[in-house]
Amino acid sequence: MSKNQSWILKHPWSVRSFHYLLVLSFIPLAITGVVLFFKPFDQLTMNLYMRIHVVTGVILTLDAVAYFIIGFTRVIAFVKRSFSFSVNDIKWFSILGGYPQKFLLGKKVPVPPMGKYNSGQKLFGICVLIGGTILIATGWGLWGFPHILPHGMTALFGTLHLVFGWILILFLLVHVFLGIYMFDDFKAMFLHGKIPYEEAKEMAPLWVETEIVKIER
Amino acid sequence: MNAEARTYQKGEIPGIIGIDADVCKGCDSCKRYCPTGAITGMFGAIHSIDVEKCINCGQCLINCPFGSIYETVDTVDTVIAKLQDKSVTVVGIPAPAVRVAIGEEFGMADGSLVTKEMYGAMRKVGFEILDNNFTADLTIMEEGTEFIVRARHALFGEEAHGHKVGPLPQFTSCCPAWVRYVETKYPSLIPNLSSAKSPQQMAGPLAKTYGALEIWKKPPESIYTVGIMPCTAKKFEASRPEFASAYHFLKKEGKAGSDTPYPDIDTVLTTRDLARLFKKMKIDFTKAGETDGGPLAEYTGAGTIFGNTGGVMEAALRTAYKVLTGNELQPLEFKPVRGMKGVKSASVTLMDTKYGKEVTVNVAVVNGIHGNIEPILEKIMAGTSSYHFIEVMNCPGGCVNGGGQPIKSGGSSWLRAALPLFGWK
Numbered sequence: 001m002s003k004n005q006s007w008i009l010k011h012p013w014s015v016r017s018f019h020y021l022l023v024l025s026f027i028p029l030a031i032t033g034v035v036l037f038f039k040p041f042d043q044l045t046m047n048l049y050m051r052i053h054v055v056t057g058v059i060l061t062l063d064a065v066a067y068f069i070i071g072f073t074r075v076i077a078f079v080k081r082s083f084s085f086s087v088n089d090i091k092w093f094s095i096l097g098g099y100p101q102k103f104l105l106g107k108k109v110p111v112p113p114m115g116k117y118n119s120g121q122k123l124f125g126i127c128v129l130i131g132g133t134i135l136i137a138t139g140w141g142l143w144g145f146p147h148i149l150p151h152g153m154t155a156l157f158g159t160l161h162l163v164f165g166w167i168l169i170l171f172l173l174v175h176v177f178l179g180i181y182m183f184d185d186f187k188a189m190f191l192h193g194k195i196p197y198e199e200a201k202e203m204a205p206l207w208v209e210t211e212i213v214k215i216e217r
Numbered sequence: 218m219n220a221e222a223r224t225y226q227k228g229e230i231p232g233i234i235g236i237d238a239d240v241c242k243g244c245d246s247c248k249r250y251c252p253t254g255a256i257t258g259m260f261g262a263i264h265s266i267d268v269e270k271c272i273n274c275g276q277c278l279i280n281c282p283f284g285s286i287y288e289t290v291d292t293v294d295t296v297i298a299k300l301q302d303k304s305v306t307v308v309g310i311p312a313p314a315v316r317v318a319i320g321e322e323f324g325m326a327d328g329s330l331v332t333k334e335m336y337g338a339m340r341k342v343g344f345e346i347l348d349n350n351f352t353a354d355l356t357i358m359e360e361g362t363e364f365i366v367r368a369r370h371a372l373f374g375e376e377a378h379g380h381k382v383g384p385l386p387q388f389t390s391c392c393p394a395w396v397r398y399v400e401t402k403y404p405s406l407i408p409n410l411s412s413a414k415s416p417q418q419m420a421g422p423l424a425k426t427y428g429a430l431e432i433w434k435k436p437p438e439s440i441y442t443v444g445i446m447p448c449t450a451k452k453f454e455a456s457r458p459e460f461a462s463a464y465h466f467l468k469k470e471g472k473a474g475s476d477t478p479y480p481d482i483d484t485v486l487t488t489r490d491l492a493r494l495f496k497k498m499k500i501d502f503t504k505a506g507e508t509d510g511g512p513l514a515e516y517t518g519a520g521t522i523f524g525n526t527g528g529v530m531e532a533a534l535r536t537a538y539k540v541l542t543g544n545e546l547q548p549l550e551f552k553p554v555r556g557m558k559g560v561k562s563a564s565v566t567l568m569d570t571k572y573g574k575e576v577t578v579n580v581a582v583v584n585g586i587h588g589n590i591e592p593i594l595e596k597i598m599a600g601t602s603s604y605h606f607i608e609v610m611n612c613p614g615g616c617v618n619g620g621g622q623p624i625k626s627g628g629s630s631w632l633r634a635a636l637p638l639f640g641w642k
């Protein structure tokens with residue numbers, strides 16, 4: 001990395017702190033959620049896992065609500081990006097972003113041009129937006145008043161919480177793997193927020209072309 | 218000490234209700250409905266039931282949102298086999314609250330009264346019918362006259378001939394969950410329970426004696442009695458060893474037809490069980506046609522309100538009033554008791570013509586044991602209660618909301634549940 005390399009700010013501090021809290025609450029939620037599903041431990045331990053689950057659930061909820069208020073424009077931008085599709089997305093999914101070829105066959109195949117987020121990340125974004133909202137809403141219902149809601153509704157909440165819980169947990173595994181694999185992105189999110197211009201140009205050409213303006217220094 | 222040595226007699230079914238550990242999510246809902254604290258399990262962990270404390274009411278079962286709670290006793294197939302056995306006369310004894318609920322299992326509107334349709338479907342699969350409303354009338358008369366005896370004993374020192382007179386307040390005894398509650402938690406109050414049997418336990422001997430010999434003209438030992446109840450605790454009640462009166466009576470008469478005692482009630486089906494039986498036997502309830510119940514299905518209006526809270530006591534008091542004054546009792550004006558959601562009370566002033574004295578009778582109706590009964594019992598034990606006659610129904614709202622009734626997925630019992638929100642321990 002040369003000294004006069006250009007950098008693009010990809011994740012401002014507000015996004016980074018939201019993401020930190022998200023990681024800190026989501027990973028314990030996922031682990032304790034899996035434990036709650038399999039129920040492998042004794043009373044006290046299961047109770048402890050449940051307590052961690054609901055407490056981190058509260059942190060996640062506060063984090064999401066705070067970000068929704070403070071970073072409202074960012075949320076809107078994220079929603080817009082996640083829900084904008086083109087034929088490129090179909091092409092991307094047909095080769096799964098070229099990742100399997102790269103990891104399994106060691107080949108580099110041409111990948112259709114992507115925006116700030118690639119098609120997979122957009123899908124993950126949609127799942128997080130919808131699934132996260134559902135998990136939070138149903139989680140509060142299941143915790144606070146399972147006996148007061150109509151039984152059918154509590155049962156439905158239980159099913160939704162379970163299904164979306166698993167979807168997000170499985171997606172999370174992929175997300176974490178790729179997030180660390182793309183180490184520049186990882187550093188951007190966890191450290192300084194910036195990624196190298198060249199890297200962005202390769203990974204997200206449409207974003208760089210249409211949205212990034214060069215500032216002369 | 219083993220289970221049976223403590224709170225179960227020999228022969229009784231220990232624990233009608235169980236929790237399926239694989240399905241339980243540890244959500245803690247059931248605990249908030251249990252009147253006895255029989256459910257253990259920390260928030261997030263698998264829950265289970267302590268059969269010693271459990272009074273079999275099934276409230277947890279109908280309120281578990283995840284369907285994790287089940288009945289350990291299921292005799293639907295046994296009853297079907299009996300119905301198909303030509304040497305057996307199967308007598309169905311449907312309780313009042315069944316006929317307002319079973320329609321729901323067949324897509325009819327909640328609360329539809331379907332007495333004639335129920336008779337029709339029961340006849341079609343081969344039941345003889347002894348309507349429990351008929352014996353509900355008997356229970357009411359028994360409790361009413363017993364109350365007169367107890368009241369005259371307490372107020373005027375009148376002695377009864379040949380037996381000890383129980384104390385006041387008199388409790389109703391038709392709810393087997395309540396009876397077991399007193400037996401296990403407040404044994405010193407057992408004498409306050411009315412000595413009258415529940416309608417189900419009056420129906421059994423009636424079917425096996427009068428019904429067998431006079432109506433159906435069949436040997437008593439070939440009669441198979443099936444209580445059809447809104448209630449899981451009735452399964453327990455039927456298994457109590459003291460309920461073999463028909464056998465002991467017939468034995469003395471030389472008509473028992475067997476050397477092994479048979480129970481007054483052979484088995485109990487809940488409303489849900491009966492619906493399942495009809496479905497298994499491919500009976501379309503809605504098209505089974507209407508019929509009368511036959512000679513043992515006639516009853517007054519009094520028993521019909523048995524399924525409602527306040528019904529038993531009011532009807533019994535009506536009987537007592539009539540006996541004491543010779544007049545009809547005006548409908549009681551119940552007032553809610555302050556600070557207690559499920560309790561209402563009333564007073565009646567009446568003239569006991571035998572003694573020429575005015576007496577004021579204070580009565581109360583406890584609608585749901587959970588959260589309501591303890592303060593009342595504590596007062597009675599301290600000698601500071603002003604009540605003379607108390608009806609107690611375990612289930613909030615009475616038998617219509619019993620543990621054997623159809624499970625309502627849209628049902629929310631938020632008014633009835635104990636309120637702790639947000640599980641933690």
Ligand code: HEM
Binds near residue numbers: 136140162
């Ligand atoms: C967003 C991340 C979350 C994930 C991945 C997640 C995952 C799970 C999983 C897998 C289960 C086990 C479900 C089962 O056994 O059927 C569970 C249960 C539960 N979760 Fe979450 N959960 C999340 C958020 C929350 C939140 C925000 C709350 C509440 C504030 C919450 C409250 C609960 C409760 C009370 C249960 C108990 C089980 C039940 O009653 O069904 N969860 N969760």
Ligand code: SF4
Binds near residue numbers: 240280
């Ligand atoms: S209500 Fe049902 S799922 Fe919840 S703790 Fe009780 S048995 Fe388990």
Ligand code: SF4
Binds near residue numbers: 250256271278
């Ligand atoms: S059946 Fe009744 S007493 Fe027994 S555990 Fe359930 S709610 Fe409690």
Ligand code: SF4
Binds near residue numbers: 394447451618620621
């Ligand atoms: S109130 Fe009725 S349904 Fe409930 S336990 Fe008592 S008898 Fe059974």
